[in-house]
Amino acid sequence: MQINDSQTLVLCVLADGPMHGYAINNAIEELTGQRLGPGSLYGALSRLEAKELIESLDGTGRQRPVQLTPRGRETLERELRSMARVAAAGLRKLGVSPA
């Protein structure tokens, strides 16, 4: 696996479409029941932008929404497939059938 949890979460919620930072954290809270700390969220956004996995859109006002790049979409898919393989193997070993 290449990217850490907060980065995976951000990429995951951005799969729904472009969002700005606050909306990303709302979506993460909806998904996991917990918001990321502000430092963690914007650190993750900065890392993802440096890796060219997300890009900024021209926004209105001071905030600019971000969206997945094609490379970000590929990375997310690879990451989720890898996580799904690990989850399936773990559940099989526990004798639990995947939902």
Place this chain on the structure above:
Amino acid sequence: MNPALRLIRLYPAAFRQRWGADLELEVQHAGRAAWANLAVSVAGMWLRPAIWPVDSPVQRRQRMATMAVVLAAACWFLTHAAMELDAPRSLAGAHTWPMNACAIVMMLGLVLVVPRPRPTLDAALTLLHRAACGFAVPAILTAVVTAAVQTGAYTAAPALLRPILLICWWTALALGAIQSCRIVASLGAATAVPPSPARLRLGLWCLAAAGTLPGLILLGTSVSSEQPHLLSAASGASLLVLSPAFVGTLRDLRRLSSGG
């Protein structure tokens, strides 16, 4: 002002310009729990200039080069302080070959990572002006202390004056190191060309080796010697603490070099 907003001000300017407005909105809805998270993030961001928002890949390499120079300056100062003030006898005088070899490797690393000035008159004049402004105070302090030692005024000076001269000497060295970093950080694209990824990588490896080995030597000899050498041990430990920052910059360079 809300402490969280104060913490946002501590982020690097490039990060603040890009994410500051979003961060302010986020911290308005976050409680005190966000303060520690922000503080850790601020420290992490200063240690990872490679991930700050940039206009071009060249600007990213310039920042990584600056980071390498800052770390090298810190390593040099710590090693120098330990060797001058509290070196174990086996290392005294800085004449042991491993320490000398590390100093040479550090110089080589610096030559590799420092941005090269453009061969134009404007670039040369800009560089000279910044060097003259930046090094004026440390040069004056060094000259005063050197003159005091050379003329014998230092040994003849009252006991109260000697510590002042010593403080001047170490202030001059620290200021010189800080100003070197500031000058490298201020070099724009019109004045200097940042190192290529390959040159930066090689330079970072040299600097990492030249920073880590003296740390191991200082810590090892200080701990194993009969008399305690607390400053040497602390300097050695600090050098080892700095080493991961070199490794982090190298890792960022590898991960991000595909983008330029």
